[in-house]
Amino acid sequence: MEINQYLPVFIDESKEHLQTMNDNLLNLENSPQDLSIVQNIFRSAHTLKGMSATMGFEDLAQLTHKMENVLDLVRNSNLEMNSYIFDCLFRSLDALESMVEDIAQGGTGKADVTDIVESLSSIVSGKYLPASETAAATETSAAEQSDVLDEYQLSILLHALESGSHAFHIRVSVRDDCVLKAARAYMVFDQLERQGEIVKANPSVEEIEQEKFDKSFTLFYISAMEREAVEKAVASVSEIESVTVKELDRAALQNRNDSGTGQSVKPDPEEKKSPQPAGTPGTSGPSKPAQASGGSVAARTIRVDIDRLDTLMNLFSELLIDRVRLEQLASEVDRSDLTETVEHLARVSGDLQNIVMKLRMVPIETVFNRFPRMIRDIAKQLDKKIHLVISGAETELDRTVIDEIGDPLVHLLRNAADHGLEPVSERLAAGKQESGTIHLRAFHSGNHVFIEIEDDGRGINREAVLKKAMKNGLVSSEQAERMSDQDVYQLLFQSGFSTAEKVSDLSGRGVGLDVVKTKINSLGGQVEVHSTPGKGTRFSVQLPLTLSIISALLIRLGQEKYAIPLSSIVETLSVPRTAIREVHGIPMLDYRNSVIPLIPLRKLLEVPDDGWAVSTEAEIVVVRKGDKTAALEVDGFIGQQEIVLKSLGKYLTRLFAVSGATILGDGHVALIIDTNALIR
Amino acid sequence: MEEELKVIVFTLAHEEYGVEIDKVRTIERMMPLTRVPKTPPFVKGVINLRGVVVPVIDLRGRFGLPEREYTDNTRIIIVSVQDMEVGLIVDSANDVMDLDRGRLEAPPEVVGGIQAKYLQGIVKLDDQRLLVLLNLPEVLNKSEIVQLENFER
Numbered sequence: 010m011e012i013n014q015y016l017p018v019f020i021d022e023s024k025e026h027l028q029t030m031n032d033n034l035l036n037l038e039n040s041p042q043d044l045s046i047v048q049n050i051f052r053s054a055h056t057l058k059g060m061s062a063t064m065g066f067e068d069l070a071q072l073t074h075k076m077e078n079v080l081d082l083v084r085n086s087n088l089e090m091n092s093y094i095f096d097c098l099f100r101s102l103d104a105l106e107s108m109v110e111d112i113a114q115g116g117t118g119k120a121d122v123t124d125i126v127e128s129l130s131s132i133v134s135g136k137y138l139p140a141s142e143t144a145a146a147t148e149t150s151a152a153e154q155s156d157v158l159d160e161y162q163l164s165i166l167l168h169a170l171e172s173g174s175h176a177f178h179i180r181v182s183v184r185d186d187c188v189l190k191a192a193r194a195y196m197v198f199d200q201l202e203r204q205g206e207i208v209k210a211n212p213s214v215e216e217i218e219q220e221k222f223d224k225s226f227t228l229f230y231i232s233a234m235e236r237e238a239v240e241k242a243v244a245s246v247s248e249i250e251s252v253t254v255k256e257l258d259r260a261a262l263q264n265r266n267d268s269g270t271g272q273s274v275k276p277d278p279e280e281k282k283s284p285q286p287a288g289t290p291g292t293s294g295p296s297k298p299a300q301a302s303g304g305s306v307a308a309r310t311i312r313v314d315i316d317r318l319d320t321l322m323n324l325f326s327e328l329l330i331d332r333v334r335l336e337q338l339a340s341e342v343d344r345s346d347l348t349e350t351v352e353h354l355a356r357v358s359g360d361l362q363n364i365v366m367k368l369r370m371v372p373i374e375t376v377f378n379r380f381p382r383m384i385r386d387i388a389k390q391l392d393k394k395i396h397l398v399i400s401g402a403e404t405e406l407d408r409t410v411i412d413e414i415g416d417p418l419v420h421l422l423r424n425a426a427d428h429g430l431e432p433v434s435e436r437l438a439a440g441k442q443e444s445g446t447i448h449l450r451a452f453h454s455g456n457h458v459f460i461e462i463e464d465d466g467r468g469i470n471r472e473a474v475l476k477k478a479m480k481n482g483l484v485s486s487e488q489a490e491r492m493s494d495q496d497v498y499q500l501l502f503q504s505g506f507s508t509a510e511k512v513s514d515l516s517g518r519g520v521g522l523d524v525v526k527t528k529i530n531s532l533g534g535q536v537e538v539h540s541t542p543g544k545g546t547r548f549s550v551q552l553p554l555t556l557s558i559i560s561a562l563l564i565r566l567g568q569e570k571y572a573i574p575l576s577s578i579v580e581t582l583s584v585p586r587t588a589i590r591e592v593h594g595i596p597m598l599d600y601r602n603s604v605i606p607l608i609p610l611r612k613l614l615e616v617p618d619d620g621w622a623v624s625t626e627a628e629i630v631v632v633r634k635g636d637k638t639a640a641l642e643v644d645g646f647i648g649q650q651e652i653v654l655k656s657l658g659k660y661l662t663r664l665f666a667v668s669g670a671t672i673l674g675d676g677h678v679a680l681i682i683d684t685n686a687l688i689r
Numbered sequence: 690m691e692e693e694l695k696v697i698v699f700t701l702a703h704e705e706y707g708v709e710i711d712k713v714r715t716i717e718r719m720m721p722l723t724r725v726p727k728t729p730p731f732v733k734g735v736i737n738l739r740g741v742v743v744p745v746i747d748l749r750g751r752f753g754l755p756e757r758e759y760t761d762n763t764r765i766i767i768v769s770v771q772d773m774e775v776g777l778i779v780d781s782a783n784d785v786m787d788l789d790r791g792r793l794e795a796p797p798e799v800v801g802g803i804q805a806k807y808l809q810g811i812v813k814l815d816d817q818r819l820l821v822l823l824n825l826p827e828v829l830n831k832s833e834i835v836q837l838e839n840f841e842r
Contacts (some may be wrong), residue, residue: 271810326740327740330740357774465756518755569723569724613726614726614787615726615727616726617724655741655742656742657725657735657744658742658743658744658773658774658775659773659774660744660773660775660831661725661728661735661744661773662831663727664726664727664728665726665727666726667725667726670723670735670742672737672740672742676721676737677721677723677737678723678734678735678736678737678742679723680723680725680726680735
């Protein structure tokens with residue numbers, strides 16, 4: 010078998026299984042008596058073991074096997090969970106994760122897991138039922154438990170009976186020493202398919218193909234053959250140890266199904282309706298199993314290479330530029346049929362645009378789902394009680410943002426856990442519940458995604474922050490008095506800033522928040538802080554929805570065209586020149602109820618003079634950064650447009666007030682103005 | 690090191706220069722430039738090269754030579770060096786030549802008004818022509834530009 014071509018699939022699926030096991034284990038901690046959760050974990054472990062063994066990763070398979078043994082005892086009520094067992098299992102998951110990570114980086118996945126293995130073995134041993142027997146016993150019961158037919162399959166079997174065929178339940182066991190189990194299974198299938206139809210296989214056909222079965226598998230089969238003939242056909246395949254064929258009549262089928270559905274275990278999601286009942290193994294290639302691992306909802310998805318998505322996006326951006334060009338040309342040529350066609354093109358490409366945008370959108374759940382585990386570990390480390398509430402995990406973000414947002418969020422969460430939340434004694438003394446709560450929320454609003462981290466801890470101590478700031482020379486004491494709470498909190502984002510008394514392993518080094526802010530800014534977002542002393546703190550991160558296509562206002566400076574991102578613009582207006590006054594040599598504008606600075610863009614960007622006389626009215630674009638506003642004076646407005654962001658490349662770095670470029674409909678390049686750089 | 694060097698030959702202020710062909714992406718005619726504010730004067734701006742925005746510098750300006758009006762022969766040579774793509778404006782570009790690396794000599798301190806550090810060497814061609822091989826990484830060296838910027842501010 011070509012191991013290498015299956016490696017990416019193996020890595021992806023292993024990671025999914027590990028994630029599910031992690032989530033389930035956390036759930037189990039909250040309700041240790043719920044055996045169905047144990048079943049789910051067991052299933053994931055079992056699948057992972059099979060995959061690892063098939064791919065030749067011995068250490069992985071061995072460790073998973075040991076975990077299985079422990080879980081097995083638990084799910085048969087032969088062992089009760091306690092915190093030692095939980096810790097062992099979590100440690101095992103960590104070890105497995107690092108091994109899979111190693112494999113993903115090109116390593117061999119080998120690791121010294123002897124002490125974890127020993128711990129797991131010690132849990133298992135000293136029990137009165139030898140693990141192997143229990144395993145074998147439960148194998149069969151598990152097999153029977155999940156031998157439930159769904160409505161469709163049941164009806165196929167019943168229909169067959171009506172038309173005079175026979176229905177059988179067949180149980181096949183391959184020999185212990187059989188090497189190529191999947192091949193033997195295939196041959197069994199082959200034999201049977203010649204004379205009838207296999208309605209259902211357990212485990213599923215794909216799993217049998219991938220040798221994810223121990224020794225035996227069962228089939229529901231329809232044929233005109235008699236029972237003995239069926240038995241003989243299967244037994245004729247070499248290395249088959251035993252074959253048990255039971256003929257089913259109508260009553261038996263009904264009974265079997267009724268008793269089957271009474272089980273507390275949910276039927277494996279694998280056993281869904283298959284309109285094409287179990288075709289011969291080997292024909293369906295490794296089609297991505299639509300079933301999810303461990304009982305989560307099966308989403309109809311396919312895996313797509315990220316590079317292909319990026320190529321698609323790039324090509325689409327090109328298309329957009331051409332569309333704008335066509336629109337322009339169509340208006341010049343002024344032919345109605347051309348205009349109509351271009352309008353239609355605009356509509357279609359608009360729809361296409363929405364879909365392509367969505368392609369890059371990934372639910373933030375993928376980032377959020379490692380946090381419960383992280384918080385649990387942190388809580389243990391800090392000896393605090395922390396309750397993490399996540400909402401809005403289905404909120405979607407652009408893929409590139411998702412990749413980058415993880416780290417800043419980790420920092421903020423750690424901050425909340427370490428600095429925000431008080432230790433149990435302090436909380437009780439303050440009349441709060443002993444368990445601190447951290448809310449992690451994500452939601453859309455306008456053209457942005459908001460992520461909030463809110464704790465009900467001690468809040469930010471304004472005085473402590475100012476004291477530290479003054480000590481570091483960041484502000485003087487007069488400035489300190491005039492600063493609003495918001496301004497004080499923003500000081501926390503300065504590099505080197507930390508009010509922690511001691512540096513813990515987690516935080517306090519004064520590196521975290523500074524990096525967080527830079528990272529978020531680099532993604533085109535902002536971060537704000539709100540706090541109430543004694544009550545809690547809320548960090549609010551705002552991120553743009555998409556990165557590469559934005560709405561912009563095109564303006565004219567002299568003979569040159571520039572673009573200003575719409576998200577920064579408050580308003581555009583014309584004002585008479587008399588409304589502009591000078592304060593200390595800086596031109597200012599009366600705007601609404603305040604006075605804002607007027608920025609002469611032409612002069613600032615050194616635009617060559619085109620000889621136009623200065624008009625009596627000034628064209629103004631009011632822009633905003635956070636809660637500061639400024640007015641940009643331009644020579645004219647061209648219009649609002651969707652533009653594709655283009656990078657200026659690596660040669661031009663450290664540009665003043667320019668954040669990128671775009672290609673206009675006429676093929677010329679227009680620079681995009683970075684308004685944030687203009688507002689101090 | 691290859692014994693044979695294949696170079697694109699271009700002219701600049703009546704001298705002939707070469708750049709190694711493996712660094713050259715494409716040669717374009719002159720096209721509309723978009724000015725980029727607050728860049729050194731030899732950075733003429735950016736162009737739209739089939740959907741990609743590429744910065745363009747005028748080699749005359751880069752070497753401190755007097756600038757001329759662009760003619761029909763003016764070309765932009767798009768080079769790719771150290772992960773950067775840049776266009777170089779030259780008076781004309783018309784030839785591809787194979788050079789024997791063994792015949793490369795060290796350049797004198799100033800050749801045609803250009804300092805030695807921008808040059809890899811000189812080759813005397815058979816027909817008495819002199820070909821000067823450019824040192825592209827040095828031509829596109831940004832630390833110098835930063836110094837220029839600081840000087841200007």
